[in-house]
Amino acid sequence: MTGADPRRLAVAFAAVVVVASLVPVPSAASGSAQPDGVLPAWVGVTTAFHLVGYAILAALVTRAVRRAPHRRVAAAALGVAVATGVGFGVELVQAPVPWRSFAWSDAAVNGVGAVVGAGIDVLRSAGSRSPGHRG
Template structure:
């Protein structure tokens, strides 16, 4: 039993709020994952709407005119996923900025993105795309970076 434990339960009471916070963040990351998977498997016309010629509007360029708007959506979605995974996989608030935790959050988010791309491959109306998987990875890395920066400023 630790010195901090006044309950007699044999558990360090200081870690219980952190465990509760980790579980909440894990639940949020799970919901984000479900949303990403769901949005990625429905026909594109339901997500993006239809253009006047009847096709999906996935060809519309996003901000800066560099890549399609769908790549920006991929990046944003996986940035949110990595940002929610970071507190879910870290043991302490200080641990969130550790390289291993950041790499784990990015790897899990990018792995989900790669898995979604593979799920799209045989799915009617969807296609697997290396460009989408790359946007997922870039978004995950940027999201983890933003989460670390925000976390450092809060502490």
């Protein structure tokens, strides 16, 4: 993604996540969102999307706000805070939407995804700046 403005990319991805979080989900309207006994009760069909989506969002925000290599952890903390905040905000917005609902479990998975994404970005950026790295 050479040449792409990291801030614009983070904002655009956040917008995609928000819009995707508000559209109707056909399986949710039909009653049973998953086959019985396949996954734990707290794991819904969309859990993977929450985890991956907020991991990507946190990584993009972390990259967008990082100014210097020695500020990786501070940037990651901000990335986690922003992504988790967006996730919680989306849950609040979903509460009154008839085909959506507020779920603490989704908010928690969003936070876990944010930590994972920011952590991966920190590790990748640390590795890319290590002596002997050729990239």
